[in-house]
Amino acid sequence: MTLNILVAFKIVPDETLIKISGDKVDLNVPVKISTYDKNAIEEGLELREKYGGKVIGISVGVNDRKTIREALAMGLDEVISITPKTYADALATAKLISEEAKGYDLLIFGESSTDGGDSAVGPMVGEILGYPVITYVRRVEIQDGFLVAERNLTPEVEEVKAKLPCVISVTGEANTPRIPTLKQIMESGKKKVVAKEVEIASSSRLVNLTPYFVPRKKVIIEGKLEEQVQKVVEILRGNL
Amino acid sequence: MIVVYSTDQEKFKKLSGFAQTLSDEVIGVAPFRDNHVKKLIVAKTEDLAVETISEQRPSLVLLSEGKREVTVGARVAARLNAPFSSSCNSLKVEGGKVVVERLGFGGVVKATVELSTPAVVVIQPPDSESREFETEIHEYEGKGKMEILNTKRQTSTVNLQSAKVIVSVGRGIGGKENVKYAEELAQVLNAALAGSRPVTAELKWLPEDRQVGLSGTKVRPKVYIAVGISGQPQHLAGMKDSGLVIAVNKDKNAPIVENADYTVIADAIEFCKAITEALKK
Amino acid sequence: MNYDADVAIVGAGLGGISASISAVKEGLNPIVIERGEYSGAKNVSGGRMYIHALKSLIPDVEERAPLERPITRETYKVFCNKGRELSFTFKEKSKTSFSVLRAKFDRWYASAAEEIGVTISYGTYLMGLQEEEDGITLNTSLGDIRVKYVIDAGGVTAPVARLLGRNLKPEHLMLGVKEVISYVQDLPEDEGEATTVIGLTRGLKGGGFVYTNKDTTSIGVTLKVDSLQSGSIKASEVVENYRAGLGLRGDVLEYSAHLIPYYGWGNLPPLYYNRVLAVGDAAGLLISDGFVIRGMDLAIGSGVIAGIAVKKVIDGSPLSIYEEMLKRSFVLSDMRKAWKAFQALSNPNFYGEYEDALCEALSREFLVNGKQRPTLIEALLKSFYDNGLNFSEAVKEIWKIV
């Protein structure tokens, strides 16, 4: 059988480049494909290589050409980019994806995003569409219209089976996302991107963002190993 | 009315206690029997938990931290058409709205989020007293959409949340075979051994339940010793609330230096060996 | 023969992006490769851009681009010995130059290029290249591509030229060391100040700058590499002494460094060779005339011209057309006009001695101590004489700059 797969990926500010000055947080920094969403894309591509079919990407949020092109260069056939005019929370995002998600055999999400990290959109989409929801998947196979997956629920590992169509979220250990070649990057410019702007209401609201920082002494201990050890032993004595 | 859900008995008790500070009417849903709520619904699977929680039509659903709980919570939220927030550290009810605080963006930012009710929140609750009741128990049976073929319950190897001292290793230790030097140090200090995400989830040098970080356990020991950990935001988010932080690192520019009280600039293995010897004396 | 693209542009900074935009407008198919994870990731500029060149490419740039503030105040500060300080400010509300922060600006500029169909490959590092009779093959960290021509927009270290064997020389380079600090000057939102600082890099040939951004301040020093080589101070210490000397408060938010080309019109490296055209810093384009240091507008200007020139070359013109076009444009004509001043600035007396003599003279003017005050000229002559300098030589040198 061939599979029609929809992979959701989020475009998020690179958390390592967030600018903090005093009590201000500046999120106007370079964006990237959220870390585990790269695993979701990779999983979709590997399943396509194994079973044939199509892998379409969907992204709700900023319509960043550079990042979308990176996802296409990895190998997605096409990308649907939905930009809400106002803040969309997890539920609003799930509703928007659900509207585009009918007719696919499998919907793949990353285990969580690196911005909000609610780990919610995938399970919500599954619930809205009435599909089985299998989260934290690290291994997946398709068998006669059924999906068999291994979930890593630390400390449990669970093997489950569900009928397609269904929704899965994959962990970072599922695979290693590929790095496209320069030629694939050049080709990606020719692939189709469907972009939409939409209105949607959210039932939650971001009140504020503040830097989270615990002040530390920041003492550097250098010198000979014996002296360093001695100092740390003294510090430990004073604190245990 | 509040529904609380957890798959961990200890966390369930704590969560019910917290819920009872907010409302007199608390219903528990769990895969086990318990007597810290007036009414408990035993639902063994995720699918059943989603069904039963949603059927109660609660105004607030509280779930403890955990992968199943997050999945159940998100699904319940979709059913109730309710806002959802996970990884919360605090919660208050203000003017009919639920206000939560949580970390975001890899733990560098603290966000305050306001949710309309009904709301679904995954939270690490503050310590609150939990009473015992003569619990009215209902058992739910049924088949879900997902068939469970088998479950391997790996016994939990450590309890990081209650550890007073933690020795945590990162990629800088160099290899799986070197983890033993940190382990020996942990032994003489009577400390728990933990690791960063790369070391646990990716390289498998340590079991995954020993992961400290945003995606692992958030710890608050008296002393946290970070060995060969560079200090990526996602790791820092899991150990920021520790009492005293001591780091051992070769690189003086590593972000851990800014987030430690003391940083020893040394080779991780050599330092572990030497200090273990010194502490034995 | 097959080509993957008409032209490969190495570097997605101001020169590279400008070249890619003009190449696309000429109907060419360019590919830009950039080593950073995004445009501007590895870029550092003092942070003042004269926007005329950009305006000719994007007329509404002032509305669209993330510029920091228009420079409406031009200040000179001369720090002399004995704690003496000379400063003056010139105010004019024209919007010919703006302060910029490159991480933000270049990212915007790259996205503007991507909007019109330019493909930029990030995290892509040029490792080698082979010249062939009818093309050139680039070996990158993400695989090989074959193109007709290459534009070297790789910044001052000119990666393409170096792979083809050119070495950099210390006398043609300055080192810029910069800090972004959280200090915000108390100015109206639509005003900014550019300060040129002389005399806080004691013993080293160089100067300093302070630019007002929206909610930060950029400060830094530019130092001749050869004077650092033979000096006794570490580059890393100069900027700290400089910041302390300025007395600006605020947290340091970023510490950065970059080389600056310091060739001058008469010493420029080849602007084109084989199948390569060099733009911006990679072509050594920088104007330093004592009043302004300009590089960014030259990078944009040369980039735009290179994109057009490649099209002409593909259509049969010789590669030398690129240099001819540059000569007809502001790029090389402004460089040529600044050449005398550039040479004069290379006079070692400019770094320390002239300033001290000047302050000495002013001190004699302003000090009222009951003795007879000299005229300004008398004071200047005396203090130059006392400092072992020749006043008429100094006037000649200064005259070259003005």
Next chain:
Amino acid sequence: MENSVIPLLKRLSLNKYEVSQESHISINTNICKTCVEKPCIRVCPAGTYEAMPDGTVTAHYERCLECGAALVACPFGAISFKWPDKGITYRYG
């Protein structure tokens, strides 16, 4: 942070680095032994180069700001450079 001088390493730690496992800087230390002035140490704004007791120079490559000054700093050509895969990323620039 008034007007005090901030130690270099602390300044560097403000930046985002992705340090590779391998150094991108190689030094011909035989040449260093014969070099008295060691201008590389003064020229590098990141304090990457450090003189060792045996007269050689070692490179703390993880500090490198990738300005390229080291490419010209050594008059004897003892320092060679291949740019790091990831390295420094500026937030302001």
